[in-house]
Amino acid sequence: MMTPQKQGYVFIAITMCIWGGFTLTARLSANWGIGAWDITALRFLLAFCILMPILIYKKDTAFLWKKEPFILAMIGGVCYCITAYSAFHYVPAAHAAIFLNGCIPLCTAVAAYLLFRQPFDRHTWLSLSIMLLALTAMSGLMYQETGVAFSLGDGLFLLSAVLWGTFTVLLRQWKLSAWHSMAGVAIWAAIIFVPIYILFLPKTLAHVQPVQLIAQVVFHGVFVVIVATLTYVEAIKRLGAFKTGSIVTLAPFIAAIIAVPLLNEPLSVAILCGLLGMGIGALQPWRWIRQDSLKAQLAQQKKQS
Secondary structure, eight states: OOOHHHHHHHHHHHHHHHHHHHHHHHHHHHHTTOOHHHHHHHHHHHHHHHHHHHHHHHTOOGGGGSHHHHHHIIIIIIIHHHHHHHHTTTSOHHHIIIIIITTHHHHHHHHHHHHHOOOOOHHHHHHHHHHHHHHHHHHHHHHHHHSOSSOHHHHHHHHHHHHHHHHHHHHHHHTOOHHHHHHHHHHHHHHHHHHHHHHHSOOOOTTSOHHHHHHHHHIIIIIIIIIHHHHHHHHHHHHOHHHHHHHHTHHHHHHHHHHHHHTTOOOOHHHHHHHHHHHHHHHOHHHHHHHHHHHHHHHHHHHHO
16 A cells, blocks of 8 residues: 555656656647647647536536636636647747746746735745846857847747746635636636637648647647646645645656757757756755755754653
Protein backbone atom coordinates (compact mmCIF):
# COMPACT_ATOMS: atom_id res chain seq x y z
CA MET A 1 0.00 0.00 0.00
CA MET A 2 1.47 3.33 -1.05
CA THR A 3 1.71 6.13 1.49
CA PRO A 4 -0.10 9.44 0.71
CA GLN A 5 3.30 11.05 0.06
CA LYS A 6 4.27 8.43 -2.52
CA GLN A 7 0.84 8.73 -4.11
CA GLY A 8 1.42 12.48 -4.34
CA TYR A 9 4.69 11.99 -6.20
CA VAL A 10 3.00 9.57 -8.62
CA PHE A 11 0.35 12.20 -9.36
CA ILE A 12 3.09 14.81 -9.80
CA ALA A 13 4.93 12.57 -12.27
CA ILE A 14 1.75 12.11 -14.33
CA THR A 15 1.06 15.85 -14.29
CA MET A 16 4.64 16.68 -15.31
CA CYS A 17 4.50 14.28 -18.26
CA ILE A 18 1.27 15.87 -19.50
CA TRP A 19 2.37 19.49 -18.93
CA GLY A 20 5.70 18.85 -20.61
CA GLY A 21 3.88 17.05 -23.41
CA PHE A 22 1.60 20.05 -23.88
CA THR A 23 4.59 22.21 -24.81
CA LEU A 24 5.97 19.66 -27.26
CA THR A 25 2.68 18.64 -28.87
CA ALA A 26 1.45 22.22 -29.21
CA ARG A 27 4.64 23.08 -31.07
CA LEU A 28 4.22 19.92 -33.18
CA SER A 29 0.65 20.90 -34.06
CA ALA A 30 1.98 24.22 -35.38
CA ASN A 31 4.65 22.39 -37.39
CA TRP A 32 1.98 20.06 -38.80
CA GLY A 33 -0.14 22.99 -39.93
CA ILE A 34 -2.98 22.62 -37.39
CA GLY A 35 -4.33 26.09 -36.66
CA ALA A 36 -4.97 27.51 -33.20
CA TRP A 37 -8.71 27.72 -33.97
CA ASP A 38 -8.78 24.03 -34.96
CA ILE A 39 -7.03 22.55 -31.95
CA THR A 40 -8.96 24.79 -29.52
CA ALA A 41 -12.35 23.81 -30.96
CA LEU A 42 -11.58 20.10 -31.26
CA ARG A 43 -10.00 19.96 -27.80
CA PHE A 44 -13.10 21.28 -26.06
CA LEU A 45 -15.52 19.41 -28.33
CA LEU A 46 -14.00 16.08 -27.33
CA ALA A 47 -13.96 17.02 -23.63
CA PHE A 48 -17.62 18.09 -23.94
CA CYS A 49 -18.60 14.76 -25.48
CA ILE A 50 -16.94 12.91 -22.59
CA LEU A 51 -17.98 15.09 -19.66
CA MET A 52 -21.54 16.14 -20.51
CA PRO A 53 -22.99 12.60 -20.47
CA ILE A 54 -21.28 11.99 -17.11
CA LEU A 55 -22.79 15.16 -15.62
CA ILE A 56 -26.23 14.26 -16.96
CA TYR A 57 -25.95 10.72 -15.57
CA LYS A 58 -24.89 12.07 -12.17
CA LYS A 59 -27.60 14.78 -12.32
CA ASP A 60 -24.87 17.30 -11.58
CA THR A 61 -25.55 20.10 -14.07
CA ALA A 62 -26.96 22.82 -11.79
CA PHE A 63 -23.53 24.42 -11.24
CA LEU A 64 -23.22 25.13 -14.97
CA TRP A 65 -25.88 27.85 -14.77
CA LYS A 66 -23.84 29.96 -12.36
CA LYS A 67 -21.73 32.82 -13.72
CA GLU A 68 -18.44 31.50 -12.33
CA PRO A 69 -17.95 28.49 -14.67
CA PHE A 70 -18.82 30.64 -17.68
CA ILE A 71 -16.32 33.38 -16.78
CA LEU A 72 -13.60 30.82 -16.07
CA ALA A 73 -14.29 29.11 -19.41
CA MET A 74 -13.92 32.35 -21.34
CA ILE A 75 -10.68 33.38 -19.58
CA GLY A 76 -8.88 30.10 -18.85
CA GLY A 77 -10.49 28.13 -21.65
CA VAL A 78 -11.18 29.92 -24.93
CA CYS A 79 -8.97 33.02 -24.67
CA TYR A 80 -6.03 31.21 -23.05
CA CYS A 81 -6.00 28.38 -25.59
CA ILE A 82 -6.28 30.65 -28.63
CA THR A 83 -3.39 32.89 -27.53
CA ALA A 84 -1.16 30.03 -26.36
CA TYR A 85 -1.68 27.83 -29.42
CA SER A 86 -1.25 30.82 -31.74
CA ALA A 87 2.08 31.71 -30.14
CA PHE A 88 3.57 28.32 -31.03
CA HIS A 89 3.22 29.26 -34.71
CA TYR A 90 5.74 32.10 -34.26
CA VAL A 91 8.40 31.00 -31.74
CA PRO A 92 10.11 27.77 -30.55
CA ALA A 93 8.99 25.73 -27.54
CA ALA A 94 11.67 27.26 -25.29
CA HIS A 95 9.90 30.62 -25.51
CA ALA A 96 6.80 29.01 -24.00
CA ALA A 97 8.76 27.92 -20.94
CA ILE A 98 10.10 31.45 -20.50
CA PHE A 99 7.21 33.76 -21.36
CA LEU A 100 4.30 31.46 -20.50
CA ASN A 101 5.17 29.01 -17.74
CA GLY A 102 7.90 31.16 -16.24
CA CYS A 103 5.62 34.19 -16.03
CA ILE A 104 2.52 32.41 -14.68
CA PRO A 105 3.54 32.64 -10.98
CA LEU A 106 4.30 36.35 -11.39
CA CYS A 107 1.08 37.06 -13.30
CA THR A 108 -0.89 35.14 -10.67
CA ALA A 109 0.55 37.30 -7.90
CA VAL A 110 -0.15 40.50 -9.86
CA ALA A 111 -3.73 39.39 -10.62
CA ALA A 112 -4.33 38.59 -6.94
CA TYR A 113 -3.17 42.08 -6.00
CA LEU A 114 -5.17 43.91 -8.68
CA LEU A 115 -8.39 41.94 -8.20
CA PHE A 116 -8.42 41.29 -4.46
CA ARG A 117 -5.64 43.51 -3.06
CA GLN A 118 -3.55 40.58 -1.88
CA PRO A 119 -0.09 42.05 -1.11
CA PHE A 120 3.18 40.65 -2.46
CA ASP A 121 5.32 38.79 0.04
CA ARG A 122 9.11 39.07 0.00
CA HIS A 123 9.42 35.85 -1.98
CA THR A 124 7.29 37.34 -4.75
CA TRP A 125 9.35 40.53 -4.82
CA LEU A 126 12.56 38.52 -5.07
CA SER A 127 11.09 36.37 -7.87
CA LEU A 128 9.95 39.52 -9.68
CA SER A 129 13.45 40.99 -9.51
CA ILE A 130 15.09 37.80 -10.80
CA MET A 131 12.57 37.43 -13.64
CA LEU A 132 12.86 41.03 -14.78
CA LEU A 133 16.65 40.77 -14.72
CA ALA A 134 16.52 37.52 -16.73
CA LEU A 135 14.10 38.96 -19.30
CA THR A 136 16.19 42.11 -19.68
CA ALA A 137 19.38 40.11 -20.20
CA MET A 138 17.63 37.72 -22.58
CA SER A 139 16.10 40.55 -24.63
CA GLY A 140 19.48 42.28 -24.91
CA LEU A 141 21.19 39.08 -26.05
CA MET A 142 18.42 38.29 -28.53
CA TYR A 143 18.67 41.77 -30.01
CA GLN A 144 22.41 41.29 -30.50
CA GLU A 145 21.86 37.87 -32.11
CA THR A 146 18.81 38.54 -34.30
CA GLY A 147 18.02 42.26 -34.21
CA VAL A 148 14.67 41.50 -32.50
CA ALA A 149 14.33 41.65 -28.72
CA PHE A 150 10.66 40.69 -28.30
CA SER A 151 8.52 38.95 -30.92
CA LEU A 152 4.79 38.57 -31.51
CA GLY A 153 4.92 34.99 -30.22
CA ASP A 154 6.54 36.14 -26.98
CA GLY A 155 3.78 38.72 -26.54
CA LEU A 156 1.11 36.09 -27.08
CA PHE A 157 2.73 33.81 -24.50
CA LEU A 158 2.89 36.68 -22.03
CA LEU A 159 -0.80 37.43 -22.64
CA SER A 160 -1.52 33.74 -22.08
CA ALA A 161 0.29 33.92 -18.73
CA VAL A 162 -1.83 36.93 -17.75
CA LEU A 163 -5.01 35.04 -18.65
CA TRP A 164 -3.97 31.92 -16.76
CA GLY A 165 -2.89 33.93 -13.73
CA THR A 166 -6.28 35.65 -13.65
CA PHE A 167 -8.02 32.29 -14.10
CA THR A 168 -6.05 30.80 -11.19
CA VAL A 169 -6.87 33.67 -8.84
CA LEU A 170 -10.58 33.59 -9.69
CA LEU A 171 -10.67 29.81 -9.30
CA ARG A 172 -9.03 30.07 -5.88
CA GLN A 173 -11.34 32.90 -4.80
CA TRP A 174 -14.54 31.18 -5.93
CA LYS A 175 -13.49 27.84 -4.38
CA LEU A 176 -14.92 25.60 -7.09
CA SER A 177 -14.04 21.92 -6.85
CA ALA A 178 -11.56 20.46 -9.34
CA TRP A 179 -14.34 18.47 -11.02
CA HIS A 180 -16.73 21.41 -11.38
CA SER A 181 -14.04 23.84 -12.56
CA MET A 182 -12.69 21.37 -15.13
CA ALA A 183 -16.12 20.33 -16.41
CA GLY A 184 -17.47 23.88 -16.41
CA VAL A 185 -14.54 25.23 -18.41
CA ALA A 186 -14.65 22.43 -20.98
CA ILE A 187 -18.42 22.49 -21.47
CA TRP A 188 -18.93 26.26 -21.67
CA ALA A 189 -15.88 26.66 -23.90
CA ALA A 190 -17.34 24.09 -26.30
CA ILE A 191 -20.84 25.62 -26.21
CA ILE A 192 -19.54 29.13 -26.99
CA PHE A 193 -16.52 28.56 -29.21
CA VAL A 194 -17.34 25.50 -31.32
CA PRO A 195 -20.35 27.12 -33.11
CA ILE A 196 -18.27 30.26 -33.77
CA TYR A 197 -15.48 28.09 -35.16
CA ILE A 198 -17.83 26.11 -37.42
CA LEU A 199 -19.65 29.17 -38.79
CA PHE A 200 -17.02 31.89 -39.04
CA LEU A 201 -13.41 30.84 -38.50
CA PRO A 202 -10.94 29.42 -41.07
CA LYS A 203 -10.13 25.70 -41.00
CA THR A 204 -6.68 24.30 -41.76
CA LEU A 205 -7.37 20.58 -41.50
CA ALA A 206 -7.53 19.63 -45.19
CA HIS A 207 -3.83 18.75 -45.46
CA VAL A 208 -3.33 17.35 -41.94
CA GLN A 209 -2.73 13.60 -41.60
CA PRO A 210 -5.62 11.87 -39.74
CA VAL A 211 -3.19 10.18 -37.33
CA GLN A 212 -1.62 13.53 -36.42
CA LEU A 213 -5.01 15.15 -35.88
CA ILE A 214 -6.37 12.30 -33.75
CA ALA A 215 -3.23 12.24 -31.60
CA GLN A 216 -3.42 15.99 -30.98
CA VAL A 217 -7.14 16.03 -30.19
CA VAL A 218 -6.99 13.04 -27.82
CA PHE A 219 -3.94 14.35 -25.97
CA HIS A 220 -5.24 17.91 -25.54
CA GLY A 221 -8.91 17.02 -25.10
CA VAL A 222 -8.49 14.12 -22.66
CA PHE A 223 -5.08 14.28 -21.02
CA VAL A 224 -4.56 18.06 -20.77
CA VAL A 225 -8.15 19.10 -20.03
CA ILE A 226 -9.25 16.19 -17.83
CA VAL A 227 -6.43 13.98 -16.54
CA ALA A 228 -3.83 16.66 -15.73
CA THR A 229 -6.36 18.78 -13.83
CA LEU A 230 -7.38 15.88 -11.61
CA THR A 231 -3.84 14.59 -10.96
CA TYR A 232 -2.60 18.09 -10.15
CA VAL A 233 -5.35 18.62 -7.56
CA GLU A 234 -4.75 15.18 -6.03
CA ALA A 235 -1.01 15.93 -5.75
CA ILE A 236 -1.78 19.22 -3.96
CA LYS A 237 -3.98 17.35 -1.45
CA ARG A 238 -1.13 15.02 -0.54
CA LEU A 239 1.99 17.21 -0.80
CA GLY A 240 0.75 20.79 -0.50
CA ALA A 241 0.47 23.59 -3.03
CA PHE A 242 4.04 24.91 -2.80
CA LYS A 243 5.88 21.61 -3.21
CA THR A 244 3.53 20.42 -5.96
CA GLY A 245 3.67 23.70 -7.86
CA SER A 246 7.44 23.94 -7.58
CA ILE A 247 8.07 20.44 -8.92
CA VAL A 248 5.49 20.61 -11.70
CA THR A 249 6.86 23.95 -12.89
CA LEU A 250 9.99 22.08 -14.00
CA ALA A 251 8.09 20.16 -16.70
CA PRO A 252 7.88 22.89 -19.38
CA PHE A 253 11.54 23.79 -18.86
CA ILE A 254 12.57 20.16 -19.31
CA ALA A 255 10.34 20.00 -22.41
CA ALA A 256 12.08 23.08 -23.82
CA ILE A 257 15.44 21.29 -23.55
CA ILE A 258 14.02 18.09 -25.07
CA ALA A 259 12.61 20.12 -27.98
CA VAL A 260 16.15 21.02 -29.10
CA PRO A 261 17.08 17.54 -30.42
CA LEU A 262 13.50 16.25 -30.84
CA LEU A 263 12.11 19.15 -32.89
CA ASN A 264 15.46 20.47 -34.12
CA GLU A 265 14.92 23.84 -32.42
CA PRO A 266 17.67 26.37 -31.64
CA LEU A 267 19.04 26.89 -28.13
CA SER A 268 21.03 30.11 -28.02
CA VAL A 269 22.80 31.84 -25.14
CA ALA A 270 19.85 34.24 -24.89
CA ILE A 271 17.34 31.37 -24.53
CA LEU A 272 19.55 29.63 -21.93
CA CYS A 273 19.73 32.86 -19.96
CA GLY A 274 15.94 33.21 -20.06
CA LEU A 275 15.32 29.58 -19.09
CA LEU A 276 17.72 29.74 -16.16
CA GLY A 277 16.46 33.06 -14.79
CA MET A 278 12.75 32.35 -15.23
CA GLY A 279 13.18 28.84 -13.83
CA ILE A 280 14.83 30.16 -10.66
CA GLY A 281 12.22 32.89 -10.30
CA ALA A 282 9.32 30.47 -10.74
CA LEU A 283 10.72 27.68 -8.54
CA GLN A 284 11.95 29.94 -5.71
CA PRO A 285 14.63 27.43 -4.59
CA TRP A 286 15.56 29.54 -1.56
CA ARG A 287 12.21 28.55 -0.01
CA TRP A 288 13.18 24.89 -0.31
CA ILE A 289 16.47 25.60 1.46
CA ARG A 290 14.65 27.50 4.21
CA GLN A 291 12.14 24.69 4.65
CA ASP A 292 14.97 22.17 5.00
CA SER A 293 16.69 24.33 7.65
CA LEU A 294 13.42 24.67 9.59
CA LYS A 295 12.92 20.91 9.53
CA ALA A 296 16.46 20.41 10.81
CA GLN A 297 15.86 22.87 13.66
CA LEU A 298 12.61 21.15 14.64
CA ALA A 299 14.30 17.74 14.61
CA GLN A 300 17.10 19.09 16.80
CA GLN A 301 14.59 20.54 19.25
CA LYS A 302 12.80 17.18 19.50
CA LYS A 303 16.09 15.43 20.24
CA GLN A 304 16.93 17.92 22.97
CA SER A 305 13.49 17.57 24.53
